Amino acid sequence: MTHEYDDPIRPEQIAETARFIAERHRAEDRNLDGLVREIVVQRFCSCVAAPERPDDTQVLDGLIEEISRQVRALLDDGRLFDEVDEASIESFPASDPPAWIGHKPRSDR
Secondary structure, three states, X not given: OEOOOOOEOOHHHHHHHHHHHHHHHHHHOOOHHHHHHHHHHHHHOOOOOOOOOHHHHXXXXXXXXXXXXXXXXXXXXXXXXXXXXXXXXXHOXXXXXXXXXXXXXXXXX
16 A cells, blocks of 8 residues: 555554554544544545545545454454453553642741
């Protein structure tokens, strides 16, 4: 696949984006289709396919379809997250440190 400057979109870029989306989807529990579209537009549309340019719709749709396929394969595989990642996701927000609450020192000290 190439973009408007005929530079190829490397398979590694697509795979890395798919992994990023799968991890983010798992952590945020968001709608997958909307998340894929959002990330693809952020990562690729400045040089690949802008949604506002009708000529680029086919490239954008193909990219979204391929990345969605790879994300679903990663999620179905079950090996994307290890036990530490899973525990971290499940404990959120309890794993966050407590907020610093400042107070004035007592005058009797």
